Amino acid sequence: MSLETALPSPRILLGPGPSSVSPRVLEALGRNPIGYLDPELFTLLDELRADLRTLFGTKNDFTIPLTGTGMAGMECSFVNLIEPGDNVVIGVNGFFGGRMVEICKRLGANVTVVDATWGQIIEPGKFYDAVRSLESVKLVAVVHAETSTGVRQPLEPIAEITHDRGALFVVDAVTSLGGIPVNIDECDVDVCYSGTQKCVGAPPGLSPISVSDAAFAVSKARKSAVPNWYYDWQLLRNYYDAPHAYHHTVPVNLLFALREALSEIVDEGLEARYKRHRDVSAQLMTGLAKLGIQPFANPEYRLPTLNSVVIPESVQDEVAVRKRLLYEFGLEIGGGLGELKGKIWRIGTMGASATRRNVALLLIALEHILN
Numbered sequence: 001m002s003l004e005t006a007l008p009s010p011r012i013l014l015g016p017g018p019s020s021v022s023p024r025v026l027e028a029l030g031r032n033p034i035g036y037l038d039p040e041l042f043t044l045l046d047e048l049r050a051d052l053r054t055l056f057g058t059k060n061d062f063t064i065p066l067t068g069t070g071m072a073g074m075e076c077s078f079v080n081l082i083e084p085g086d087n088v089v090i091g092v093n094g095f096f097g098g099r100m101v102e103i104c105k106r107l108g109a110n111v112t113v114v115d116a117t118w119g120q121i122i123e124p125g126k127f128y129d130a131v132r133s134l135e136s137v138k139l140v141a142v143v144h145a146e147t148s149t150g151v152r153q154p155l156e157p158i159a160e161i162t163h164d165r166g167a168l169f170v171v172d173a174v175t176s177l178g179g180i181p182v183n184i185d186e187c188d189v190d191v192c193y194s195g196t197q198k199c200v201g202a203p204p205g206l207s208p209i210s211v212s213d214a215a216f217a218v219s220k221a222r223k224s225a226v227p228n229w230y231y232d233w234q235l236l237r238n239y240y241d242a243p244h245a246y247h248h249t250v251p252v253n254l255l256f257a258l259r260e261a262l263s264e265i266v267d268e269g270l271e272a273r274y275k276r277h278r279d280v281s282a283q284l285m286t287g288l289a290k291l292g293i294q295p296f297a298n299p300e301y302r303l304p305t306l307n308s309v310v311i312p313e314s315v316q317d318e319v320a321v322r323k324r325l326l327y328e329f330g331l332e333i334g335g336g337l338g339e340l341k342g343k344i345w346r347i348g349t350m351g352a353s354a355t356r357r358n359v360a361l362l363l364i365a366l367e368h369i370l371n
């Protein structure tokens with residue numbers, strides 16, 4: 001196969017992730033690798049971890065770029081905390097809340113699901129009732145930015161209810177970190193994980209995770225060993241902190257790329273970055289409204305990073321529309337997941353993809369195809 005046919009065609013990624021990355025980040029990927037015990041790597045990791053703390057809004061010492069995608073962060077969070085028979089409460093108002101339930105059940109937890117219609121937030125009172133109904137609660141978990149619906153779940157009220165019962169609060173920030181404020185210390189979140197491929201502006205493959213001292217202590221006090229060796233926090237910590245003992249061969253090129261992506265965030269400034277995401281999303285929704293395309297998520301809690309819209313009734317074959325966007329214009333948008341398959345489109349405006357130019361192109365292409 002020639003190099004030309006082996007390489008993917010250029011794409012503008014406006015789907016639910018991954019997002020496009022900048023030339024600066026791409027260039028960093030191509031540097032020569034260095035060893036996983038090279039002192040320069042630990043200098044890079046220290047800088048990178050400091051920037052991740054700023055992004056998460058935390059002082060948590062144990063904040064690392066975990067190897068693996070967003071699902072690694074999810075699995076790692078639960079595997080360290082849950083022991084068989086533990087009671088956990090999980091919020092489910094979309095596909096990814098459902099994934100949390102699946103993982104917790106596999107770990108032998110007794111799962112209480114607190115749910116809401118997809119497209120709506122989960123009312124905090126439901127969490128209150130759930131934690132009150134249980135004799136003890138190990139943790140409460142929720143997805144901050146539900147990628148399957150485009151809804152932002154407010155965290156503070158759930159944090160309060162959780163800590164009143166002495167439980168830990170676990171939050172999925174895969175589609176929020178870097179695009180909207182997460183501020184885990186202010187919101188009293190114990191464990192928060194994300195992915196690098198959406199609003200953070202790096203390629204897929206790393207899952208930034210931040211763990212509070214309280215959560216770390218709960219993991220350390222387990223009766224049984226963490227059932228998954230690779231994601232055991234204590235073992236990971238022995239690598240990322242002194243004594244820097246070999247754990248696994250960290251994907252150093254992804255770390256180079258993340259280092260640059262985080263530097264870009266620092267250069268842009270967090271507030272300016274959040275504003276860019278809001279502005280570009282507003283531009284998109286205004287343009288779509290002119291094409292007769294309406295938002296799906298509850299407008300009060302609509303994410304500016306993942307724009308969910310109802311597919312107009314006039315569209316006979318939504319897959320064909322997305323295919324034309326991809327093949328004729330190089331533009332990727334997402335379809336619905338789970339129960340929303342065929343009903344909504346999911347348009348990501350995240351990281352380096354969130355530009356006025358990309359949105360203008362998408363609007364022109366969509367208008368052309370729909371007419």
Ligand SMILES: Cc1ncc(COP(=O)(O)O)c(C=O)c1O
Pocket residue numbers: 016017069070071072074096143145146147148172174175195204
């Ligand atoms: C909210 C949420 N959680 C978890 C994941 C899983 O991340 P990944 O596909 O990177 O493993 C995703 C992926 O889109 C997501 O949107």
